[in-house]
Amino acid sequence: MQLALATGVTALVTGFFLAPLSDELDERAMDRALAIAQTTAARPEFAHRLATGPGPSAEGPVQRRAEQIRKATGAGYVVVLDTRGIRWSHPEPRRVGRHVSTDPGAALAGHEVRHIDEGTLGRSARGKVPLRDEHGEVVGAVSVGIAYEGVRERLLEAVPELLAYAGGALAVGVLASLLVSRRLQRQTHDLAFSDISSLLDEREAMLHGIREGVVALDADGRIRLVNDEAQRLLELSPEDTGRPLAEVLGPGRTADVLCGSVTGADLLTVSGGRVLVANRMPTGDGGAVATFRDRTELELLGRELDGSRGLIDALRAQDHEHANRMHLLLGLLQLEQYEEAAAYLSEAVGVQRATAEQIAERVEDPLLAALLVGKATVAAERGVALRLTADTRLPDRLVDPRELATVLGNLVDNALDAAAGSADALVEVELRTDPVADQYDASLADFDVRDAEATGTDVPDAGASEGEGRNGGRNEDLDESAAATSFQAETEAGDGDGAGDGSGGTGIVLRVTDSGPGIPSDRRELVFAEGWSTKEPPPHRQRGLGLALVRRLAERHGGSARAGEAACGGAEFTVVLPEALHPAGSSG
Numbered sequence: 166m167q168l169a170l171a172t173g174v175t176a177l178v179t180g181f182f183l184a185p186l187s188d189e190l191d192e193r194a195m196d197r198a199l200a201i202a203q204t205t206a207a208r209p210e211f212a213h214r215l216a217t218g219p220g221p222s223a224e225g226p227v228q229r230r231a232e233q234i235r236k237a238t239g240a241g242y243v244v245v246l247d248t249r250g251i252r253w254s255h256p257e258p259r260r261v262g263r264h265v266s267t268d269p270g271a272a273l274a275g276h277e278v279r280h281i282d283e284g285t286l287g288r289s290a291r292g293k294v295p296l297r298d299e300h301g302e303v304v305g306a307v308s309v310g311i312a313y314e315g316v317r318e319r320l321l322e323a324v325p326e327l328l329a330y331a332g333g334a335l336a337v338g339v340l341a342s343l344l345v346s347r348r349l350q351r352q353t354h355d356l357a358f359s360d361i362s363s364l365l366d367e368r369e370a371m372l373h374g375i376r377e378g379v380v381a382l383d384a385d386g387r388i389r390l391v392n393d394e395a396q397r398l399l400e401l402s403p404e405d406t407g408r409p410l411a412e413v414l415g416p417g418r419t420a421d422v423l424c425g426s427v428t429g430a431d432l433l434t435v436s437g438g439r440v441l442v443a444n445r446m447p448t449g450d451g452g453a454v455a456t457f458r459d460r461t462e463l464e465l466l467g468r469e470l471d472g473s474r475g476l477i478d479a480l481r482a483q484d485h486e487h488a489n490r491m492h493l494l495l496g497l498l499q500l501e502q503y504e505e506a507a508a509y510l511s512e513a514v515g516v517q518r519a520t521a522e523q524i525a526e527r528v529e530d531p532l533l534a535a536l537l538v539g540k541a542t543v544a545a546e547r548g549v550a551l552r553l554t555a556d557t558r559l560p561d562r563l564v565d566p567r568e569l570a571t572v573l574g575n576l577v578d579n580a581l582d583a584a585a586g587s588a589d590a591l592v593e594v595e596l597r598t599d600p601v602a603d604q605y606d607a608s609l610a611d612f613d614v615r616d617a618e619a620t621g622t623d624v625p626d627a628g629a630s631e632g633e634g635r636n637g638g639r640n641e642d643l644d645e646s647a648a649a650t651s652f653q654a655e656t657e658a659g660d661g662d663g664a665g666d667g668s669g670g671t672g673i674v675l676r677v678t679d680s681g682p683g684i685p686s687d688r689r690e691l692v693f694a695e696g697w698s699t700k701e702p703p704p705h706r707q708r709g710l711g712l713a714l715v716r717r718l719a720e721r722h723g724g725s726a727r728a729g730e731a732a733c734g735g736a737e738f739t740v741v742l743p744e745a746l747h748p749a750g751s752s753g
Contacts, residue, residue: 191290194311195279199292201238202309203277205231205245212298215247215305223258232256241289241312245296247305248273265308269293272306288312377458378441384451386410386424398459399436418694419443423455433460435713527553528596529561536570537594540577549581549590559596559673562747568718569673569745572726575711576677576738583681583736591733595676598746673745677738678731689728715740 205211214227222228227245231254235243245253250264250273271278272293279292289310296305372379378395380388386409391401405413414420419436421427422443432443434457443457497506528534537553544551563569573596580592684692693716715738716726724742731737 191281194290195281195292197292198240198290198309198311199277199279199294201234201240201243202292202294202307205234205243205309206294206296206307209299211245211307212296212304215245215253215296216298221247221251221253221262223261225253225261227253228255228258228261230254238309239311241310242308244308244310245305246308248303253305267291267308269306269308272308273303275303377456380410380423380455381448382410382424382453382455388413389452395457398439398441398457423457425453435717440714524553527557528559530559530563530566530569531561532566532570533559533563533573533596536574537577540574540581544581544592547581547585547590549584549592551577551581551592551594554593554595554676557594557596559598560746560749562749564745564747568722569675569742572715572718572740573675573677575715576675576740579711579738580677580679580681580736584679587680587682587735589680591680593678595674597674598670599672599674671744671746671748673742675740675742678733679735680731680733681735683730683734684728684736686730692728693726712738 208230210230211227214225218225218227231243231245234240235256242256244255244265246265246269247253250269252261252263252265255261267282272295275295277292277294279290281288281290289312291308291310293306293308295303296307298304372390372392375392376394378398379390379392380395380399381390383389388401388406388408388410391399391403391406395401396403399414399419401413411420411424414423414436418427419434419441422432422434423445425445425447428445430444434441434443440460441457442460443455445453445455447453494506494510497503497509524534524537525531528537537551541551573594577592577594584590584592693712712726719726719740719742722742722744724740724745726738726740729737729739
């Protein structure tokens with residue numbers, strides 16, 4: 166096919182070249198004839214002989230001189246004629262003295278003429294000019310002709326050479342076509358054009374049909390391709406194609422992972438409030454293809470499973486403790502110590518009820534109160550005392566209790582992990598409204614808040630915390646004894662006033678401290694990075710996302726999250742949410 170195409174193109178180009186070549190040779194022949202005629206007519210001797218000579222003669226000076234010019238120039242004929250159209254010269258002497266075969270009227274009228282015409286010598290390219298005397302009067306004309314056979318011969322002589330060039334060009338074209346064809350076959354893996362078209366259609370259907378984000382990058386890190394799922398997860402648009410991915414996403418872990426600055430398999434990152442697992446594979450041209458999937462729902466299920474397991478362990482401990490209480494009560498009854506038994510039972514029930522009431526009094530939102538009771542039960546099972554500070558006071562006008570439950574649940578879980586096993590294990594929670602939080606930039610001016618990536622509208626971890634809250638609520642209904650044992654509410658003077666409701670402010674300050682080993686100062690920002698953790702990951706999910714989500718949720722509401730050192734030497738996490746409450750008196 167390539168050979169036929171190259172041959173056809175070569176023949177077409179040759180034809181296009183030959184068509185104007187014939188006209189070009191005709192034009193050159195007529196121009197040459199006219200130039201010879203002009204040169205001949207410029208000789209004054211011809212006009213003088215025509216004006217003073219005895220008449221045309223085959224042996225006369227005009228004939229001899231015209232023949233000399235014809236032979237010197239290679240013209241077919243040089244004819245000098247007078248105003249009557251009588252020849253004074255001709256290549257055939259017998260025609261001297263006869264009238265010319267073509268009309269000389271234009272030349273005798275003073276015009277120069279060039280054309281191709283038939284004459285006594287056959288078809289020729291002709292040039293005719295007037296012959297003037299010294300006064301400028303037309304006394305005759307000069308007609309010069311170049312045989313048309315000569316023009317045709319020149320054309321025919323040029324054809325073989327032209328065909329030789331065309332043949333060479335054809336050979337080069339065929340060779341180049343074969344080389345290009347071989348190269349294309351290697352690059353396309355010997356696929357036919359129809360197969361390539363089918364593969365392209367299949368690729369488009371696959372890329373836009375799978376539920377996994379795909380971003381293809383060139384060697385310079387510019388976006389070459391992005392499918393629908395990638396646009397949704399990374400909040401990209403088709404107009405971003407051709408732009409550097411790092412510029413589109415902005416600085417952060419997501420850009421580092423997808424651009425290859427961070428290497429590894431199944432890397433975790435958080436983008437737009439979604440937990441993503443990303444992989445990156447380089448391509449042969451220096452680019453790369455990054456794939457990522459949304460693990461938010463799986464992460465939520467994993468956290469809910471962790472909460473369920475913790476509550477199961479707490480219920481198992483409560484069952485054991487309840488059995489001990491029943492054995493003690495049975496012993497008192499068998500010893501007929503009825504008053505001691507009644508006092509013991511009243512004290513246990515009263516302490517449990519008082520503890521629950523203290524939680525509900527300080528934390529009026531039912532979801533957060535249930536979450537704290539559940540966490541207190543888990544803390545008791547792990548030998549950790551969980552208590553609220555005297556300043557804790559939270560009204561029931563949260564904008565989004567689920568998000569605050571997510572933040573609180575993650576911080577308390579981390580604090581319990583850190584404090585477990587330490588001497589006098591303690592986790593302290595402070596949750597209060599604070600008007601100063603509305604201007605938190607001033608209160609945190611000495612703290613360098615890390616720039617965060619732009620977040621989306623999803624709340625990825627709220628469902629997990631909600632599940633923990635529900636389990637905590639059921640735990641409170643089942644048995645309050647564990648909470649009474651582990652939850653120690655501080656009762657100091659002025660407890661009834663506390664921090665108040667912030668005088669109608671909308672800001673919240675959440676602080677969680679623990680008695681664990683603390684966090685080194687050089688790692689207090691690193692703990693908020695996605696995927697960073699000092700703990701072994703559980704079998705069903707990866708760690709290193711809780712604190713990253715805490716910071717994302719805080720910054721999403723215009724707040725901040727930071728890590729510091731507690732007074733007891735452990736870790737202290739402070740979260741400021743300036744717009745977490747509805748204004749006092751509003752219907753929200």
